[in-house]
Amino acid sequence: MRITTNRKLAGTLAVSLSLVLGACSSGSMPEINRTLYSAHQPVVERSNFSIDLATGYEGLQVSEQQRLSDWFEAMDLRHGDRISLDNPGNSPAVSANVAAIAGRYGLLVSDGVPVTVGYVQPGQARVVITRSTASVPGCPDWSFNRDADDMNRTSPNYGCATNSNLAAMVANPEDLIQGQQGTGETIVTTSTKAIRAYRSQEPTGTGGLAEVSSTEGGN
Numbered sequence: 001m002r003i004t005t006n007r008k009l010a011g012t013l014a015v016s017l018s019l020v021l022g023a024c025s026s027g028s029m030p031e032i033n034r035t036l037y038s039a040h041q042p043v044v045e046r047s048n049f050s051i052d053l054a055t056g057y058e059g060l061q062v063s064e065q066q067r068l069s070d071w072f073e074a075m076d077l078r079h080g081d082r083i084s085l086d087n088p089g090n091s092p093a094v095s096a097n098v099a100a101i102a103g104r105y106g107l108l109v110s111d112g113v114p115v116t117v118g119y120v121q122p123g124q125a126r127v128v129i130t131r132s133t134a135s136v137p138g139c140p141d142w143s144f145n146r147d148a149d150d151m152n153r154t155s156p157n158y159g160c161a162t163n164s165n166l167a168a169m170v171a172n173p174e175d176l177i178q179g180q181q182g183t184g185e186t187i188v189t190t191s192t193k194a195i196r197a198y199r200s201q202e203p204t205g206t207g208g209l210a211e212v213s214s215t216e217g218g219n
Helices: 002-028 063-074 091-104 160-169 193-200
Strands: 043-056 084-087 123-134
Touching: 043 063, 063 091, 084 091, 084 193, 091 160
Parallel strands: none
Antiparallel strands: 043 123, 084 123
16 A cells, blocks of 8 residues: 555656646747748727717707717827717718718718617717727847757747838728728729839930039049
8 A cells, every 4th residue: 555655646746747847848948930920910909989979850969060070080080990870769860960070081980880888878879989009019029049049940029120110000900900892893094004104104214324424523
């Protein structure tokens, strides 16, 4: 009985020791990346902002329309923002009022409404702005020691500058998730514009080479 107990204890210690060593090994070894893909990729986050407006039989009152316009101005409404309307009364006048104000910023009211906090009270409508932002968490990353690397790994900082600039400059961050969908129609005027400009442009050497003297400007 004593020998059996010692064997069980020894087996338990061996398993525990192997788990500890395995955890240390997996935590200390960096991920091996021998590709040219960036370790840090842009991340798109969505935020919803809403305002509740009082509605009437003829749509939004002038004061409520001004309130919505001021809110759009304060929110710095811009390209890439998505506007949606929660209109429980299905009032066409309310939809027309919101669409007209959004049109001043060059935006349309989208179909479907995201889930927001609280219910829309009777006699009210809720306008929601969905705004997406893009960033690259973890960049820059200078944790990689190239001198100590003998496995030909790609630095985790590789691509940080390009991806960070792309995330900062993209007009609509949603395009990083899914690009714009085409209509399937080919507009000949647009597609041939660049080709026509290339063909009609005179070659740069048409007027001959400029005469340059080696003595001009010298002392």
